[in-house]
Amino acid sequence: MLAGIICIIFAVIHHDMQMSPLMDQPQKIRFQQLIGGLGLGAVLVPTWNFCDYDPRLQSDPGDILYPIPAGYPYSPDRLAMVSNFTEQGIRW
């Protein structure tokens, strides 16, 4: 049982190391450099708003303004378990 646990732990470490900056990440960085950094949230397509996809594009979720201002956020992405962006301070 102990050997099994140790093997599992090594499998986890190996899995996470595959995502480390040392391995196969230059292409990811270069792609993001090409497009100027795009994509932050756990959303593949900004169907409801750009805020949950990348708050740099839209810092506030538009669905709280329409149809009922300050009302319920209709976007299902707002209920995401993984990421949810609120408006941060932006300079004017």
Place this chain on the structure above:
Amino acid sequence: MQKHINLLLEAVRSMLRNRGRSGVVLLCLLGVLLPFITAMAVAQGVRYQSLFSVNGGADLYITREQYGRNGPVSLEIIQKVASLPGVTRVVPRIVGRAYLGEELVVVVGIDDTRLLPGSNFAAPGSGEALIGQTLARRLGLSEGSEFHFGLFPALPFSVIQLLAPTLSLWSASMIVINFHDAEQLFKRPGYASELLVYCRPGTADGIAERLSSVGKPWEMLPPLRIQTKKIVQHYVGRGFDIQSGVFTMLYVTAFGLAIPALLILSGFGRGVRRREIGILKATGWQTLDVLEITFIENFFLALTGSALAVFLSIIWLKAGNGIGIAPLFISGSGWIPDFPVPARFLPMPALFSFLFGLSLTMVGTLIPTWRAAVTPPLTTMN
């Protein structure tokens, strides 16, 4: 020290002797921990991918204010921004969305003529497009295929390269075209959705302050909106920390109900357990010794349960690519995702899973064990 080693060995023997009870507790732990770990791992994986986006992005993002939201910015201010001390480069970008057939896609218009050494792709020229591989497969496109958007049918594009799903989570539904083509496509020539400003290290805040004072209040031009990399990093920190924290809190609350379930299930074999404790007490074991052996048993059960849960989660997310669970965490993903689902298991998901499992097992067994240990042996052995 020898005493504690003996207790440890006895705990292991007790677990192996009561295989049924140990197995039931392990299964309960797996049922509780597996979805929890998977969700936490996906959250950490997406967050890790977003760091590439933050670090590969610009130092400043400039848009115009439009009804309290981000609006397009004129290309005329590029010269003014580029002339500020510390600015090395200003790149206009258009990010929008459009329908391609039935698919809603993200369209990125970029005009970056830099050669990125070591990269497998370059910025597209006029009439060219880079398209996400998963999107291309859904649309039946391949390298060399031609397509056009319904928004501007007279503007044809040719696919010059497919973007691998491993490049970025967000490239799955992305089309990268030339900036000037994007100007025509979205019918706003002379405007960009944002300006990407790259500057020398340490100068971003100063440049942002100077840009904030560009324009006079009486001018009929909305003010500039400026986001720095620091602000963006706050987005990532808060957006993931708070959300996964809320998820953890709700999950722990919901599965606090698992404790009574485990109490009942750990009572499976409870009579045998009480008699065992009675025998141990009758043969001279102290209450603390009994509690220690129970603690060690629970520690191993929690360790085994959480390790198994992590292992199964790895299989689910890695080999199975998150079948059935990815759409719950990544909006827009299908039940069988056609991109590698990002996941990271160390350190927080694995640690939380172990601590959660330990708490569940301890609360479920320590109190009944203590109660049995302080009861006269004659009573517990009957």
